Amino acid sequence: YFLYADIDPPFRSRNVVQRIFLSRRLTQLLHHPIRPSFVVYSASTWLSYLWMCRNLAEYWPRRSGDTPAAIGRLADSVVRRLGIEDWDRDGGLLRRHGRLRYREGVVSEAERRSKDPDLCFYAERNPRQREGDSLVCVFPLHLRNMIRMVTRMIARLLAQHRSRPR
Numbered sequence: 001y002f003l004y005a006d007i008d009p010p011f012r013s014r015n016v017v018q019r020i021f022l023s024r025r026l027t028q029l030l031h032h033p034i035r036p037s038f039v040v041y042s043a044s045t046w047l048s049y050l051w052m053c054r055n056l057a058e059y060w061p062r063r064s065g066d067t068p069a070a071i072g073r074l075a076d077s078v079v080r081r082l083g084i085e086d087w088d089r090d091g092g093l094l095r096r097h098g099r100l101r102y103r104e105g106v107v108s109e110a111e112r113r114s115k116d117p118d119l120c121f122y123a124e125r126n127p128r129q130r131e132g133d134s135l136v137c138v139f140p141l142h143l144r145n146m147i148r149m150v151t152r153m154i155a156r157l158l159a160q161h162r163s164r165p166r
Contacts, residue, residue: 024141036140036142037141038138038140039139039140040074040075040078040079040137040138043122043126043134043135043136044132044134045129046119049137050119050122052137052139055148055149055152056139057147058139058140058145059138059139060137060138061121061135063117063121067092067138072089074138075136075138079094092135093125093128093133095128095133096133096134098131106129106130107119107123107126107129
């Protein structure tokens with residue numbers, strides 16, 4: 001499956017993406033209980049990259065280690081199958097050459113100097129994000145990642161519940 005998604009600001013932080021992934025994985029488990037499942041997507045903004053870092057236990061690329069060769073081959077296979085042009089396999093980037101620009105989620109100079117190591121890693125890996133380049137990311141939908149997603153979902157729901165006026 002390939003999904004292009006843009007979530008309107010009022011609907012963000014409501015676990016929409018997590019619910020989609022969990023639903024798809026549970027459906028797949030019914031039909032193919034032992035077949036591994038991976039998500040390959042392009043992080044066009046630092047927001048979409050940090051979503052992965054903040055919600056998953058295992059994902060690539062990541063600042064704490066190199067992407068395994070098999071994961072790199074999977075990303076390459078998916079991008080080629082989709083017929084996406086200007087694929088920089090070595091950098092893991094979809095090059096857009098200014099044809100695509102983002103209104104939000106562009107790494108600012110202040111964010112480049114931030115202390116958030118994941119945001120800095122994204123900015124280093126995708127230096128031409130302002131011109132529309134996207135970082136191709138991969139993560140497995142295995143039990144460990146599903147547990148981490150659900151745990152983070154529950155934590156957000158509890159935080160929202162606690163912050164509501166009574």
